[in-house]
Amino acid sequence: MNNRINNHKKAAGRDGFDKYRRRSRFESVFGDSSAAFIALILIAILAGFGIPLLVYVLVFRGGFSHDNADWGNFGLYLAGISGPFFSFASFVGLILTLNNSIKEKEGDDAQVLFFRYIDAVLKQNVQNTRDTAALKKMYDELCATVKSGGVSDTPLPSAKEIKEKQNRNVKFFLLIYAIIDYIRSTPKLDNMTYITILFSYLTYDEKYVFAVDMRDGRPGQNIPPKMQQAIVSTFMDWNDFCRRMEILNRHI
16 A cells, blocks of 8 residues: 555656646746746847847947957956846846745645645545445445335335434545545645545545535535536446435435
8 A cells, every 4th residue: 555655656746736738848947937937048148148239239330350359348348238137137047946946845745745644544444444335335225225116125224324324434524525625725736636546545435425425515515516526437427326316315
């Protein structure tokens, strides 16, 4: 399991933040500040060399001089005008580099916290698996009996029994909601990429009972319908899940 977490960390670090956009070589070096760097370079070339040369040509018309002194004076002219500008441009470039480094660090911290949440889920894995399996069994018995026309050799679980099993899973539900909320509130974490990683650590029963709770609605938790569908689609057919939810909602 630890190897699996490490593999996901490497994969997320490699392409999780920019999954849907191919980065250029320049972007891979300068990150999100690449456009600002390009603009800074173009302005530096234009203002540092272009404008002084244009002014010099317009004022001192004529061909190239063969006198070393003239070239020395020309060099002093460019250094006097362009030097301070390029120094300022270098300072701005340093600020952009530091700003990009800070943003990258924030992204790394976001990823580290995400996998700490995953560790918290795995530490309760045995208890979660036992409780979710018991609740999933009740859901399956109810759906199977209704689909078969109400004929069953064993009595259906009552709404009270199902509610008790759901209450045993509340801690697990709230932890998954907390992770999803964290992913959605962190711009550096692509929503579906990291939600898919999260659900890859859950058993089928854990995914199913959480999806039922999510679809049924929980006070204080608001997951958009499109995201709900995307979450369910990571482990089963959405239409089939909705048909089962209709049965469960009528009984519970």
